[in-house]
Amino acid sequence: MHVGIIMDGNGRWAAKRGLPRLMGHKRGAGRVKDIVKTSIELGVTTLTLYAFSTENWKRAAHEVEGLMKLFRGYLQNNFVELNEKNIKVKFLGDPTPLAADLREQMENLEDLTKDNTLMTLNIAINYGGRDDLVRATRKIAAKVRDGSLAIDDICEQTISDHLDTVKQPDPDLIIRTAGELRLSNFMIWQGAYSELAFVKTSWPEFTPEVYTEVIAEYRSRTRQFGAVIPKGAKVVK
Ligand code: IPE
Ligand code: IPE
Ligand code: MG
DSSP states (O other), X not given: OEEEEEOOOHHHHHHHTTOOHHHHHHHHHHHHHHHHHHHHXXXXXXXXXXXXXXXXXXXXXXXXXXXXXXXXXXXXXXXHHHHHTTEEEEEESOOTTSOHHHHHHHHHHHHHHTTOOSEEEEEEEEEXXXXXXXXXXXXXXXXXXXXXXXXXXXXXXXXXXXXXXXXXXXOSEEEEOTTOOOOTTSSTTTTTTOEEEEXXXXXXXXXXXXXXXXXXXXXXXXXXXXXXXXXXXXXOO
């Protein structure tokens, strides 16, 4: 089971308490460890955390810098433990505009954990669903140009195989915290048939208990994928 989480509401959580937005991000970063642990307990095999979108560069420079510092801190503090826990870490998004030291740390962690098998943790940084598709299109076009791929052989699987989530299952469930009813450019291709859960709880308050309830509610749903599933049919989840 693949769960994607749009971790939203850090800023509002802080504002409500008269705190600077960055305090909300700090609190939010502190939620990650718990949610990773709970994911394993709940049988989630791929967890994707949307941490920074291609649009988030529009924010004030000090907020962007603060977020980058938090990513750095998270990687430093969890580098060894993620590997010890047998978690495979993968970064989604275009790393090019990120600081060189951060990119190096990201590459090292991906490399260190590449053979781990308990769960895949995708961290989406400078990720946008449209950008994912643009980069995939470029890779596909290059193959057509060099003759290794025929235009008529391009199918849905070809697109999936060139996205950042290559070889991964599509998200079964996309959760967005903090009440907004939109995807904000998250996995627009992969999420074509994802179940959606919009919860009011902000990310800093998203506890394992709230998460467990959301997963239980998801497991009570019937997914049809366009077909008609007879009542009482056994559905694998
Ligand atoms: C999500 O919280 C974190 C990021 C987008 C990096 P927000 O910062 O968007 O919080 P709100 O939506 O302003 O409350
Ligand atoms: C989406 O949240 C991006 C992340 C959670 C990383 P935003 O807060 O940036 O999205 P909008 O601006 O409300 O759509
Ligand atoms: Mg937001």
